[in-house]
Amino acid sequence: MRILRKDSAAGRMGLAAVFFLSFFLSSCRQAESKAELSPLQMSWEEVLQEARGSTVHLMMWQGDPFINRYMNEYVKPKLDSLYGIHLVLLEGQGNRIVSQVMTEKEAGIRRGGIDMGWINGETFYQLRQIEGLFGPFVEKLPNSRYIDFDNPFIAFDFQQAVEGYECPWGNVQQVIIYDSLRVPDPPRNMEALAAYVEARPGTFTLSNDFTGMTLLKAFLTELAGAPDTFYGPFREKTYLKYSGKLWDWLNHYKKYFWRRGETFPDAVASLHQLFINGELNFSMSNNDAEVDNKILQGLFPESTRAYVPDHGSIQNSHYMGIMANGANKAGAMVVANFLISPEAQWRKADPAVWGDGTVLARKKLSREWQKKFAAIPHRKYSPSRDEIGEKAIREFDAEYMIRLYEDFRKKVIEN
Amino acid sequence: MRIRYLHRKAGLALHVLLTLLPLAAGGIYALLYSVGLAGSLAPGFTLRYWDSLISRGTLWQTFAYSAYIMMVSVLLSYASALALVISGRGRLMQQSRSRIFYLPLAMPALVLAFFAFRFFSGGGWLASLAFRAGWIESPQEFPELVNDPYGVGIIFVHFLLAFAFFSIYLDRVYANERIGEQVQSARVLGAGYGQSLRRVVLPMILRKTWPAVSLYALFVFGSYEVPLLLGRSSPEMLSVRIVRMLSRFNLEDRPEGFAIVFAYMMLSVLAVILLRKSKGGLR
Amino acid sequence: MKPAIGKILWVLLATLFVLPAAYLLLLSFSSSWHFPMLFPDALTSKWWAWSFASRYAVIGGMGLSLAIAAGVSLISTLAAFLSSRWMALSRHRNGLLLLAYFPFVLSPVVLAAAIYIFFVRLGWNGSVAGVIFAHFLIAYPYAVILFSGYWNERLLTMDALAATLGAGSFQRYRRVLFPLSRGVLALALFQTFLISWFEYGLSSYIGMGRVPVLTVQVYRYISEANPHMAAVASLLLVFPPLLMLWVNKRFLIRLI
Numbered sequence: 001m002r003i004l005r006k007d008s009a010a011g012r013m014g015l016a017a018v019f020f021l022s023f024f025l026s027s028c029r030q031a032e033s034k035a036e037l038s039p040l041q042m043s044w045e046e047v048l049q050e051a052r053g054s055t056v057h058l059m060m061w062q063g064d065p066f067i068n069r070y071m072n073e074y075v076k077p078k079l080d081s082l083y084g085i086h087l088v089l090l091e092g093q094g095n096r097i098v099s100q101v102m103t104e105k106e107a108g109i110r111r112g113g114i115d116m117g118w119i120n121g122e123t124f125y126q127l128r129q130i131e132g133l134f135g136p137f138v139e140k141l142p143n144s145r146y147i148d149f150d151n152p153f154i155a156f157d158f159q160q161a162v163e164g165y166e167c168p169w170g171n172v173q174q175v176i177i178y179d180s181l182r183v184p185d186p187p188r189n190m191e192a193l194a195a196y197v198e199a200r201p202g203t204f205t206l207s208n209d210f211t212g213m214t215l216l217k218a219f220l221t222e223l224a225g226a227p228d229t230f231y232g233p234f235r236e237k238t239y240l241k242y243s244g245k246l247w248d249w250l251n252h253y254k255k256y257f258w259r260r261g262e263t264f265p266d267a268v269a270s271l272h273q274l275f276i277n278g279e280l281n282f283s284m285s286n287n288d289a290e291v292d293n294k295i296l297q298g299l300f301p302e303s304t305r306a307y308v309p310d311h312g313s314i315q316n317s318h319y320m321g322i323m324a325n326g327a328n329k330a331g332a333m334v335v336a337n338f339l340i341s342p343e344a345q346w347r348k349a350d351p352a353v354w355g356d357g358t359v360l361a362r363k364k365l366s367r368e369w370q371k372k373f374a375a376i377p378h379r380k381y382s383p384s385r386d387e388i389g390e391k392a393i394r395e396f397d398a399e400y401m402i403r404l405y406e407d408f409r410k411k412v413i414e415n
Numbered sequence: 416m417r418i419r420y421l422h423r424k425a426g427l428a429l430h431v432l433l434t435l436l437p438l439a440a441g442g443i444y445a446l447l448y449s450v451g452l453a454g455s456l457a458p459g460f461t462l463r464y465w466d467s468l469i470s471r472g473t474l475w476q477t478f479a480y481s482a483y484i485m486m487v488s489v490l491l492s493y494a495s496a497l498a499l500v501i502s503g504r505g506r507l508m509q510q511s512r513s514r515i516f517y518l519p520l521a522m523p524a525l526v527l528a529f530f531a532f533r534f535f536s537g538g539g540w541l542a543s544l545a546f547r548a549g550w551i552e553s554p555q556e557f558p559e560l561v562n563d564p565y566g567v568g569i570i571f572v573h574f575l576l577a578f579a580f581f582s583i584y585l586d587r588v589y590a591n592e593r594i595g596e597q598v599q600s601a602r603v604l605g606a607g608y609g610q611s612l613r614r615v616v617l618p619m620i621l622r623k624t625w626p627a628v629s630l631y632a633l634f635v636f637g638s639y640e641v642p643l644l645l646g647r648s649s650p651e652m653l654s655v656r657i658v659r660m661l662s663r664f665n666l667e668d669r670p671e672g673f674a675i676v677f678a679y680m681m682l683s684v685l686a687v688i689l690l691r692k693s694k695g696g697l698r
Numbered sequence: 699m700k701p702a703i704g705k706i707l708w709v710l711l712a713t714l715f716v717l718p719a720a721y722l723l724l725l726s727f728s729s730s731w732h733f734p735m736l737f738p739d740a741l742t743s744k745w746w747a748w749s750f751a752s753r754y755a756v757i758g759g760m761g762l763s764l765a766i767a768a769g770v771s772l773i774s775t776l777a778a779f780l781s782s783r784w785m786a787l788s789r790h791r792n793g794l795l796l797l798a799y800f801p802f803v804l805s806p807v808v809l810a811a812a813i814y815i816f817f818v819r820l821g822w823n824g825s826v827a828g829v830i831f832a833h834f835l836i837a838y839p840y841a842v843i844l845f846s847g848y849w850n851e852r853l854l855t856m857d858a859l860a861a862t863l864g865a866g867s868f869q870r871y872r873r874v875l876f877p878l879s880r881g882v883l884a885l886a887l888f889q890t891f892l893i894s895w896f897e898y899g900l901s902s903y904i905g906m907g908r909v910p911v912l913t914v915q916v917y918r919y920i921s922e923a924n925p926h927m928a929a930v931a932s933l934l935l936v937f938p939p940l941l942m943l944w945v946n947k948r949f950l951i952r953l954i
Contacts, residue, residue, distance in 0.1 A: 057908065063922050090824075090907035091918055099662040099669075100906065106455045107819040113906055130455065202555035208648055263562050263647030269923040277538020277733045279554040298730060299923075405663075413648045414473070423784045427794060430781045430842070434797040437835055438804070441812025499707075512708065514943070518715040520950040521939035523896040525913055526932040529920055530718040533725070538733035540721070546734040554733055579715065583951055630803060637805025639899040644920065654805045654899065661811050676812050680804065687799045697799060 039330040044142055050330035052084045057328075058320075058335065059090040059097050060118035063269045066293050070354050074347060075339070083334050090114065094123030094210075101132040104325055115326040116335065120318045121158040121210075124166055125398030127321060134322040134329055136164025141337040148361035154317045158398040159232065166319035167336045168359035170348065173315040173388050174214050175306035177275065177283040177291055186282075188310045190222055190249065197256035203281040205258035208413070211268040211286050213404045214314045217396055219246055222311035227393045234399035243403070247411045254412065264413065276300065286316075288388060289355025291381045296352055305381055308388045315392035317359060342369045349376050357385060442680045449674035456667075464670040474675065478682075480650040484566050485636045488573035493628060495574075496581035501616060505589030507582065519579040525640040527572045532644055535560035535568055561645045568645035569652070573635050580631070588623050626697050629690055633683065653679060719936060726929035745926040749934075755910060756927075760934050763895060763912040766826065770833040771891035775883060777834075778841030783857075783875070785842075786849035795846050798839035806836050807899025817904055824906035832904040833897060837890040840952075844889065848882050888942055888949035895938065 039047050056079075062068050071089060079085040090113075092100070097117040104112040119127065127133045138144050147168055149155045154168050162168070178186045187193040197204050206212035221227045223245045229238060254261025258280060265271045268285065275283035276299055285306070287293075294300040320339060322332045338344055342365055345358045362370055378384075447453035451461040468474045500507060507513055519527070534540045537554040539561075545551045561568035589595070594616055601611040642652035651659070657679070660672030691697045725731060726745055728738025749756035785791045801809060810832060814823065822828030853875075860874045876883065898913040905914065912935050919928035942949045 059907065062918060065922055065924050068922065088908065091914075092907055095662050102455060102669075103815055103818050106453075107815050109818055109821070113818075113824040113908065259559065259562065259647075262564060263649070266648070267921060269921055273923045274538065277536070277554060279537040279733075406668075409649070423787070426781055426784050427788060427790075430785070430794060431797060433835065434801055434839055434842075437809065437813050438800050440816060441809065444815060445812050512712075514947060515712050515715045517943050517947045517950050518719065518940075520952075521943055522718060522936055523898070523913065525896075525898050525916055526722070526935055527718055529916065529928060529932060530721060533925060534717075534721065540736070543734040543736055547736060575714065575718075580951065633803040634805075637803075637808060639805060639807045640917075654807050657808055657811060658899070658903070672811075676808060679808060680812070683803050684800060687796065687803055691796055691799075697796070 039333055040137060040140060042330070044140070047140075047330045047333055048083065051328070051334040054084075054328050054331040055086040055088060056331040056335050057088050057090055057113060057115045057326075058117065058332075059092040059100070059114045061093045062089065062091050063267055066297065066354050070348060074353075075344065078344075079335060079338060082338070085331055085334060087335060092117075094119055094121075098123055098126045098130075098132070101127065101323060101325070102130060105130060105132070110325055111327040112323055112325040114323050115328045116320055116322045116332040118169070118318060119166060119321045120316060121395060122398040122401040124157050124162075124319065124321065125160060127323075128160075128165065132324055133165045134324045134326060134332075135166075137322060137329075137333055137336075138162070138164040138167045141167065141333060141340065143337050143340045143342075146342065146360040146364045147340060148359060148364075150361070153315050153392070153394065154359050156394070157317065157319060158395040158401065160398065162319070166321040167340060168317050169320050169339055170356035171315070171317045171359050172286050172357055173288045173308070173385070173392055174211070174218070174284065174286050174313040175288045175290070175308055175382065175388065176215075176313075177285060177300075177304060177306045178281060179275075179301060179303050180305045181301070181303040182281045186307060186309075190219060190311065193309075194249075194253050194256075197253060200281065201256040202258050202260075202279075204256075205261070205264055205271070205274075205280060206284070207266065207268045207271045208264040208408065209267050210401075211271070211284055212264065213401055213408065214286060214316075215284060216246065216404055216408065217400070218309070218311050218313050218393060219249070220396075220400075221393055223249075227312065230396040230400060231394060232397070234397040239400060239403060243407060247407065250412050251415060261412070272299070286314075287355060288357070288385065289351045289379055289382050292351035292379045293353075293355045295381055302381075307383060308391045310391075312391035312393045313388070314395055315389070316395045342366075342372075346372055346376070349373070351377065351379050351382070355379070355382075438680065438684075442677060445673040445676040445680065449670050449677055451670065454669065464674050468671050468674055474678065476650050477653055477656050477675065478678075480566075481636050481653045484569055484573070484642070484652060485632050487566075488570045488577060488635055489628065489632045491570070492574045492577035493581050496578055496585050497617075497620065499582055500585040500589055501612070503586065505586055505595055507586045516579050516582050519575050522576075523640075524572060524576065524638065525644075527575060528568075528641045528644040531568050531572050532561050535571070536562075562647045564647070566642075566646065569638075569641050572641045572645065573638065577631060577635070581628075584627065585620060585624065588620060592619055592623060594619055626690060629686075633686060637679075637683075719933075722929045722932050722936075726926060726933055728926065731925075745930050749927065749930045756912075756915060756931055756934065759910045759912045759915045759931075762826070762910065763935075764938075766830055766833065766909075766911060767891045767894040769830050770837050770894040771887050773830075774834050774837040774841050774890045775886040778838055778845055778886065779879070779883065782842050782845035783849055785846070786854060795842070798842040798846075800839075801836055802839045802843060805899070806897060807903055809836070810900040810903035814903060823904055824908035826909055829901055829905050829909045829911070832900055833894040836897075836900070837893045840893060841886045841890050844886050845882065848879070853878065884946075885949060888946075889952045892939060892942075892950070892952060895935075 039050065042050065076087050079087050097114065097119060100114060101112065117123070124133075144167070147154065154171060155162060157166065176186065187196045193204070206215050217230070220230065220242050223242050224230065229242070250261070258274065265274060271280065271283045272294070274280040288306065291300060291304050291306045295302055295304060320336045322329055322336070326332060340359065342360065345360050346369070348354045348356045349358050358373070362373055365373070444453060449464055451458045451464070508516070532539070536542070537557045537559070541560075542551065542554055542557040545557060551557050559567075597615050597619065598611045601615050602608075606614065637654055638652065639654035639658070642655050646652060646655060653675070657672055657675050660668050660675065663669070663672070687697070724738065727741045727743065729740045729742040729744070731738040785794045788794060817823040817828055817832070822831060856878070857870055857874060860870045865873065896913065898917060901909065901911050902914045902917065905911065907914070912931060916928055916931040916935060919931055939950060
């Protein structure tokens, strides 16, 4: 402190300099954002024109080589050649997007660093809560007319109506993955799973991420007996009742999980890695075509299969959201429109590319595209969508997900 | 002369700003956030975040776990390096083959942690070796060396880095302080080998090196990449926990994360001041 | 130490130290390598070829890392050289030096988390300049501490002598101080380079994924469970420091 007082004249000068500098810089940024026309008021032609030559920053989960390849080798060059848009992918899951937008809000930034994000569920909910999303923009997209909005698994994201604030991109259902050589008869319910892990301790676990939490929802459904227990808005009582049973069950059997349930893989990619290494007999995925795509990559053994247990599994959609403080909304809209074009959706649905379910309604497409979609090579190792669709559970209200994350840490991991 | 004097003062003021401002600004912001006075969901002054952190015991747990990793890895590597340097009588690094000691220093912690994971995990290379040798029949039987309760993997990586560094450093101190000659004179005066070690070598080296060792220990305390890859879900080391809490789904967790940031900053400042105040510490 | 034990010890140490790099090298050339294989089933150069292909951006990331580290190293060495000289002449030199230790002992990623809001406010997050500035905040104190023991009586006297003989400030740096300090300047340049080159947590936090430096890419490949590409990126990360070791091993001994 003595130093500060002695050098006070110089110190004050320095401080003034820094403040002047920061003021100057922040005022520069403000000047950029002078009254701009919202793309919602433009015609689509004008949106395309506005987007041409611009850069779009898309923050997305990048934990899968196939998805990354689809984006880098197909989407990026196509956007560049068709619309002159330069797409930049930023690494980050939902929580990273929320905390970034939140920090920008706290800093009073009107032009944020993310234009759009790959989101769903609790991320959508939280971004809506902090008014972080731009919209309603989906109707504005020419290709949105093909979207299957009659499907409640697409029109509702975690029980919340999408209302044009995020554009559906893909639709998937969770499956459990196993090696049929090591597990000839995979467990069909929680009781069978408990018996299995008791007999073969250390061969099963779930990841401490959205995939693992999604499995917990299927467990909750089995404990409650009926999936519609959790439909509708969040109910504290219902949550406490069934989650209490779930934590008891987990805490009782986790000693037979991988590493005695004292630690859990932090991401589904680690889970796959442990499965490949033979440490685990099971993995899981929120992409029902994952097994085909991983066998094609040479990562999973050919004896790998996937199934949905009797308690069913969550089917949900993932979406593209545009940030309310994004600097390039027109560009982001053009990207979103491209991603739901029949061609982009058709490519994405091929198990050799990604195997992600389309959000387009076949009957709305031209005859030609209908044929192309019908001709997508069938899955060899994953169950058909129609078959598992019968056991599909709708997503619960986002609040359940947030609570599951928190309580899984507090009541199981830290217990 | 007057002008030159002024620009020196301005320069030093800039130094004060560069070193103090980030810490002060970040610290004050973290403190305000943790008591509900900053952030977009700020509820107004409250101690409930601190209260919940302290009453759940997770704050102590995180600090204690980081301290444990720090103590074990630094003590192990320091002791091994010291034994090596003493037995080499300060001429270790004069040999050309000693270049290999510099190899770990050329590797970032992130890369070494990645290697350790591939090498020591249940489906890793060592487990494959054990399988081929018939010691284990499946990966589940292989002992837990990464993501394990005792932080073996984390300690291994820190040990490798610190052991290489301390060996080079202590060897240089041994030579520079002419410890070999001191031992010789002690022996001439009739001291036994053990006695000269206890009375001359150890005190001299410890006195000379402890500030650097303390600083090194503080780096291990705050290390991030290594526990990120090799740690487990709980307990976590400090940096990993802070980063996770600041980007949690539950927006209410941010204040608790900032509370840990503030506590850690205060602890670091305290450590530096203590190091400075103590005899023979930082200049 | 008996010669036999000594030899065994050397072999053990050599194995311990060489193993990580050797293992990663083999991994980067293997087409697949998992339990319970002791060696990869086939060798391939495809991962290296991929990393040189522009769409994987590995080489681009390496160039970016090089540019950032070079920038950080130059700025922090120069700034610390000047301020440590002024400090040596100041009555408050001890207090001023103490300040440098504060950012120095703090975990870089926590520092990044604490000041992130200010970076966002200034619009420096997610930009190369922002990452350089953030690296500078930890490299500068390091260089100050490195130089602090350097300004001895003899050097300051020579400087004063040059001043008495009529040399201007700029001339004294150019003709007296820089030439005399070539060794320590090189040391500071290389070591601050390494601090920036090796930094992961701070770079990823401040860079927001928009500044794909090499360490950020290594981590990305690890987390998408692509060990071969992670190994390639890791080796590229190790290469420049190895080169330094070959030039002058002293450059590698640093406290971070």
